[in-house]
Amino acid sequence: MKRSTTRRRVLGGIAAGVAAPAILRSTRAYAQSPTLKVGFVTPSTGPLAGFAEADDYILEGLRAHFAGGIENNGKSYQIEIIKKDSQSNPNRAAEVAAELILDDEVDIITAAATPDTTNPVADQAEINEIPCITTDAPWQPYFFGRGGNPAEGFAYTYHFFWGLEDVIANFTGLWNDSGVAKKVGGLFPNDADGNAWGDAELGLPKPLAEQGFELIDPGRFQPLSDDFSNYISAFKDAGCEIVTGVMIPPDFGTFWSQAAQQGFNPKVATIGKALLFPSAIEALGDRGVGLTTEIWWSPNHPFNSSLTGISAGDLAGGYSRATGRPWTQPIGFKHALFEVVADVIARSEDLDDVEAVAAAIKGTNMSTIVGDVNWSSGPVPNVSKTPLVSGQWQKAGDGVELVITNNSHAPQIPVGGELQLLG
Structure with a gap:
C-alpha cells in the first residue's frame, strides 16, 4: 500500500503501556502480490478467553470460504488471516498489533473482545496508518477511551457494536x-x-x-x-x-x-x-x-451472512455440532468482522493505497449476520451500532x-x- 508522508513516524520501541502506542517504521515494502494479509488480535488465553472460544471454528470456515479469493477491479486476491493472542492483556494486545504491522506487514488489522483488546490495537493502527476494524466492545469505552473527539473522529480505525x-x-x-x-x-x-x-x-x-x-x-x-x-x-x-x-x-x-x-x-x-x-x-x-x-447475538437473530447466506441459527448450530459445545454470542460478531473485511476488499478503489482502503471502510453500508453495519449513521464518527x-x-x-x-x-x-x- 502507498502511504502518506504527513503522519509518518520513526520506530521508537514497543510501548510499555497502552496509553503510548508503539510508533513503528513507516516504510514497508509492498510486493505486487495477489495475497492480502489480515491481522486478527483476540484473547485466546487469560480471563477474557471466553470471547475467543469459537475463534478457530469461525476462522476455519472463513479460510475455506476465502480459498477462492476475493475479486477486486478484475483481479482475484488471496486472503491470509494471521491470528495473534492478546493473552487478555492490553499491553500484550499492543505488542502483537505492532508485530502484525511491522513484522507481518498486514494490509488490514482487526480485533475483538472488550476495550482491553480493541483499544490498544486500534491505537497502534491509527498511529501507523493501517486500516483497522474492531468489534465486541461498547462504543463509548472504545471511542472516548481512546481520546476520540466527535468533531474529528479517527482516520483509519472503525468499530461496530452497541453502546x-x-x-x-x-x-x-x-x-x-x-x-x-x-x-x-x-x-x-x-x-x-x-x-x-x-x-x-x-x-x-x-x-x-x-x-x-x-x-x-x-x-x-x-x-x-x-x-x-x-x-x-x-x-x-x-x-x-x-x-x-x-x-x-x-x-x-x-x-x-x-x-x-x-x-x-x-x-x-x-x-x-x-x-x-x-x-x-x-x-x-x-x-x-x-x-x-x-x-448481542443468538441463533434466533433474524440475520444472514453476506458471505455465505447462512442464517444465525445455522451458524450457531454448525458450531455446536462441530465442537459439542453450546453456541456463544461472539460467534456472530467474529463472522461479521470478516464479512466487513471482505466487503471492504471487494469495494476498495485501490488495494495498494491505504487511504483508499480506509475510505472503503468508512463507506461501508451492508447487512451482516449481526445486523446492519453503516458508518455514515453512527452516533460519532468511526462507530456503527448493532441491535441489542x-x-x-x-x-x-x-x-x-x-x-x-x-x-x-x-x-x-x-x-x-x-x-x-x-x-
Whole structure:
C-alpha cells in the first residue's frame, strides 16, 4: 500500500503501556502480490478467553470460504488471516498489533473482545496508518477511551457494536419487567469497561436516576479481587434487590459465592461481560440459573451472512455440532468482522493505497449476520451500532440456555420466554 508522508513516524520501541502506542517504521515494502494479509488480535488465553472460544471454528470456515479469493477491479486476491493472542492483556494486545504491522506487514488489522483488546490495537493502527476494524466492545469505552473527539473522529480505525445507552435501556427494561424495588448495587472494576459503565455522565448513574433507580456504587475494585465483603455489606444495608455491573467471569464468581455466604440474595442479577458465555454459567452450577445479561447475538437473530447466506441459527448450530459445545454470542460478531473485511476488499478503489482502503471502510453500508453495519449513521464518527436485546439463563433439559426475555429496543429480534426472579 502507498502511504502518506504527513503522519509518518520513526520506530521508537514497543510501548510499555497502552496509553503510548508503539510508533513503528513507516516504510514497508509492498510486493505486487495477489495475497492480502489480515491481522486478527483476540484473547485466546487469560480471563477474557471466553470471547475467543469459537475463534478457530469461525476462522476455519472463513479460510475455506476465502480459498477462492476475493475479486477486486478484475483481479482475484488471496486472503491470509494471521491470528495473534492478546493473552487478555492490553499491553500484550499492543505488542502483537505492532508485530502484525511491522513484522507481518498486514494490509488490514482487526480485533475483538472488550476495550482491553480493541483499544490498544486500534491505537497502534491509527498511529501507523493501517486500516483497522474492531468489534465486541461498547462504543463509548472504545471511542472516548481512546481520546476520540466527535468533531474529528479517527482516520483509519472503525468499530461496530452497541453502546452503553443500549445496555442501560435493556437492563432497565429487564428490571422494570421484574417489578422489584428500584435499588441497584453497582459493581464496576477499575478498567476501561468499569470506568465507562460507572462514569457519572456517560455511564449508568444518570440514566438510572432519571428512571427512578437508586444506584449504590461503593467505588472501583481492582480486577481479580478476592474480597467483595465491603460491596456486599453496602448492598445489604441499602436494601438492594438488583445487582448490576460489568465484570470478568472470575470476579463475578468470587462475588456471587461471597454474596451467598454473607446472606445477600438479590432478586435480579444483571451483569455485563461475565455472564455472556455458557462456560461461565456452567462454572457457577445451580447458582447460574436465573442470572441475566445483555444479548448481542443468538441463533434466533433474524440475520444472514453476506458471505455465505447462512442464517444465525445455522451458524450457531454448525458450531455446536462441530465442537459439542453450546453456541456463544461472539460467534456472530467474529463472522461479521470478516464479512466487513471482505466487503471492504471487494469495494476498495485501490488495494495498494491505504487511504483508499480506509475510505472503503468508512463507506461501508451492508447487512451482516449481526445486523446492519453503516458508518455514515453512527452516533460519532468511526462507530456503527448493532441491535441489542436482553435475557436470562434458564433451565433447559439437563442444562441451561440463554433466553431472550426483553426485546423492547430491537423488536425485530423475537422474545423466547419471560423473566423469572432469582430464588
